[in-house]
Amino acid sequence: MREIQKEVGEWHREKFGETTYGLLWAIISKIEEECGELSDVQCLSAIQDTSKELPMEAADVAIALMAFCDRSGIDLEAAIRAKMRVNWCREWTQNDKGEWVREKE
Numbered sequence: 001m002r003e004i005q006k007e008v009g010e011w012h013r014e015k016f017g018e019t020t021y022g023l024l025w026a027i028i029s030k031i032e033e034e035c036g037e038l039s040d041v042q043c044l045s046a047i048q049d050t051s052k053e054l055p056m057e058a059a060d061v062a063i064a065l066m067a068f069c070d071r072s073g074i075d076l077e078a079a080i081r082a083k084m085r086v087n088w089c090r091e092w093t094q095n096d097k098g099e100w101v102r103e104k105e
């Protein structure tokens, strides 16, 4: 994952220039936009074949996130591994509405 994050970061710097505070916020807006597109395609999957679009929209989310992390000095792989160690220790239960909620720690 570090290799692809580095490639995304290089591509992003080449296309969009040096890191500024405003650019970091623009990338966060892009992540939100791409999450919306992923959500839209997932909704469409109920009525049509989205097997080609869904992976591309998931990739857009990951690319925007990797660009943000690379420019912010975040090792995304290390961060995910650290957070997964936390997640593995958490317990989840389903409430009356069928929603999964985290048990108090």
Ligand SMILES: [Mg+2]
Pocket (backbone or CB within 6 Å): 034, 037, 038, 056, 057, 060
């Ligand atoms: Mg997209």
